[in-house]
Amino acid sequence: MPTSSRFVVAVHALVALAVTGDKPLRSEDLAHSANTSPVVIRGLLSRLSAAGLTRSQLGAGGGALLARPAEEINLLEVYRAVEDTRLFTLHRTPPPPDCAVGSNIVGGLQPALTRAREAFEAELDHTTVAEIADEVARLGKFTMPLEW
Amino acid sequence: MPTSSRFVVAVHALVALAVTGDKPLRSEDLAHSANTSPVVIRGLLSRLSAAGLTRSQLGAGGGALLARPAEEINLLEVYRAVEDTRLFTLHRTPPPPDCAVGSNIVGGLQPALTRAREAFEAELDHTTVAEIADEVARLGKFTMPLEW
DNA sequence: GAGCGTGTAAGGGTGACGGTTACACGTCCC
DNA sequence: GGGACGTGTAACCGTCACCCTTACACGCTC
Numbered sequence: 001m002p003t004s005s006r007f008v009v010a011v012h013a014l015v016a017l018a019v020t021g022d023k024p025l026r027s028e029d030l031a032h033s034a035n036t037s038p039v040v041i042r043g044l045l046s047r048l049s050a051a052g053l054t055r056s057q058l059g060a061g062g063g064a065l066l067a068r069p070a071e072e073i074n075l076l077e078v079y080r081a082v083e084d085t086r087l088f089t090l091h092r093t094p095p096p097p098d099c100a101v102g103s104n105i106v107g108g109l110q111p112a113l114t115r116a117r118e119a120f121e122a123e124l125d126h127t128t129v130a131e132i133a134d135e136v137a138r139l140g141k142f143t144m145p146l147e148w
Numbered sequence: 149m150p151t152s153s154r155f156v157v158a159v160h161a162l163v164a165l166a167v168t169g170d171k172p173l174r175s176e177d178l179a180h181s182a183n184t185s186p187v188v189i190r191g192l193l194s195r196l197s198a199a200g201l202t203r204s205q206l207g208a209g210g211g212a213l214l215a216r217p218a219e220e221i222n223l224l225e226v227y228r229a230v231e232d233t234r235l236f237t238l239h240r241t242p243p244p245p246d247c248a249v250g251s252n253i254v255g256g257l258q259p260a261l262t263r264a265r266e267a268f269e270a271e272l273d274h275t276t277v278a279e280i281a282d283e284v285a286r287l288g289k290f291t292m293p294l295e296w
Numbered sequence: 297g298a299g300c301g302t303g304t305a306a307g308g309g310t311g312a313c314g315g316t317t318a319c320a321c322g323t324c325c326c
Numbered sequence: 327g328g329g330a331c332g333t334g335t336a337a338c339c340g341t342c343a344c345c346c347t348t349a350c351a352c353g354c355t356c
Binding site: 003004005007008009011012015016019032033034035036075087088089090091092093094095096099100101102103104105106107108109111112115116117119120122123124127131132133135136138139140142146 | 151152153155156157159160163164167180181182183184223235236237238239240241242243244247248249250251252253254255256257259260263264265267268270271272275279280281283284286287288290294
């Protein structure tokens, strides 16, 4: 089972902020770009700002901004901000303790699962939002900052 | 969002078969060990046998057996047999093509997502069911084959 | 041939997810 | 200072995957 779409949409929003520069973007603008609703975007921005990745300006002319340069935001931070980071679901109901296999399978399996998760997260850790933004600019043949 | 519990339960079943040796185990036995229902186990065994990891003996005294030595079954095979291997969900509805970010975000992000998935799968690839079974036997202080 | 065990289909309960509506609050602009 | 703007959050709903249960036809062993 895959993750939710929150991660990809959150990266989408951060990339949009990165290519736009210092101009605040409204949740409505981001929602249009990601083809979702402003409330969903605001929910994501709420998590991202709690994680220190974005900040918001209220009032007219307001919107969301990156709290840090895009070069200093990596995908692991985004992932942790918006997703449940447990990659594996254990048994819905725990195995019986009187079973030699059932009582030890989780302990025996945990190290391998942890290694897999760490390898996954390490890969996200060394990709930045700026790199994705650069790639998007290259594919879209535009230069930053992008005017909307 | 995590995977389903199918992966962990499938490994559980394979480990149970591994520690038991050549004796077939019924879906009911495996269900008891994993604290789930026989039908769920049979659904998993159906996928595992399709992937060439187990085989089933019908009739009285029948049950499931490993199709190969546990040393030759790695966790990646199990994972691929029972799970949806797409780790990331893209936008629920695709971004509009007239948006410079929306039309290129997927292409720009894909390489990073692929690297993360490959790192994850590579880790699963070099752990075998036999290793997990050994670890479970060590934790449970029993020797294989285990009598039930 | 009788019983055992598998394989699979159908139906239901549960929970996460994403969309929508609604509204209170803070902030900027005139 | 008043009004418009935009955020933040709660509540509700439809949808879907997941897992459980029941049910039953088929094949194999004894």
